[in-house]
Amino acid sequence: MTDGLILVTQVGLVALVLLMAFRMVALVRSAPMDGLQSSRMEMPGLADPSTSGLMPPASAPDRTELFTQLHILAGLQERDCRIRGLDLAESSFAVRAYAAAWLYGAACTLCDRTLRHSDSLAGIVAHIASRKTGLKQSQALQAIATLTNSSAGLACFREGLDGAKFWQESHYVASQHSLYEAVTANAFI
Numbered sequence: 001m002t003d004g005l006i007l008v009t010q011v012g013l014v015a016l017v018l019l020m021a022f023r024m025v026a027l028v029r030s031a032p033m034d035g036l037q038s039s040r041m042e043m044p045g046l047a048d049p050s051t052s053g054l055m056p057p058a059s060a061p062d063r064t065e066l067f068t069q070l071h072i073l074a075g076l077q078e079r080d081c082r083i084r085g086l087d088l089a090e091s092s093f094a095v096r097a098y099a100a101a102w103l104y105g106a107a108c109t110l111c112d113r114t115l116r117h118s119d120s121l122a123g124i125v126a127h128i129a130s131r132k133t134g135l136k137q138s139q140a141l142q143a144i145a146t147l148t149n150s151s152a153g154l155a156c157f158r159e160g161l162d163g164a165k166f167w168q169e170s171h172y173v174a175s176q177h178s179l180y181e182a183v184t185a186n187a188f189i
Contacts, residue, residue: 067124069110073167074103074132077179084180089134097143098156098183100129104144105160109168152186 077099081088088099104125108116115121126140135143147153163177175181 063120063124066107066111067128070103070107070124070128073106073110073164073173074128077102077163077173078132080173080178081180081183086180086183088132091133092187093135093139094152095183095187096129096133096135097139098153098187099133099179100125100135100140100143101147101153101156102160102163102179102182103129103132104147105157105162106164106167107160108157109161109164155186156182 078088086095088096091099104122107121107125111121122141122144123137125144126137129135129140129143130137133140143153147157159177159182160179163173163179163182166177167173173179
């Protein structure tokens with residue numbers, strides 16, 4: 001009786017492992033090819049970068065890594081703002097739009113140079129900005145699209161560029177490049 005139960009359990013486990021392998025292969029084949037995949041896919045003409053002596057840049061994260069880095073950076077900056085007395089979710093629309101501009105600047109630093117200012121990057125930033133600031137995704141996209149219409153939005157974008165660059169090197173954002181400083185220097189709070 002117990003031998004039969006053990007055999008059925010083993011067969012069931014083998015079936016689950018095979019099902020998992022099948023699902024993994026199906027997921028890999030159905031992965032979107034929107035340009036934010038691996039940096040090796042961005043180098044047309046090179047069959048194998050390691051054989052040509054050229055390696056893809058180490059600072060060009062794939063889509064998942066970029067999303068993770070932006071989410072962490074936005075979370076750290078949101079916390080910094082909250083500690084300093086600025087609640088982004090309760091702030092005015094202009095302050096939240098400046099926060100989206102800062103985050104877009106950070107995203108442009110963290111992504112590959114060829115992907116900057118793409119619709120896909122703007123969509124990732126709008127998604128994270130909506131979660132961290134309470135701004136609707138359409139409003140965040142609008143703030144990113146009209147970034148150059150105001151000097152304050154452009155200044156926040158530049159501080160996001162510098163803040164993310166500093167964060168990549170030092171694993172923290174210097175206060176002069178932080179979201180809080182960028183927003184309070186450019187908005188009447």
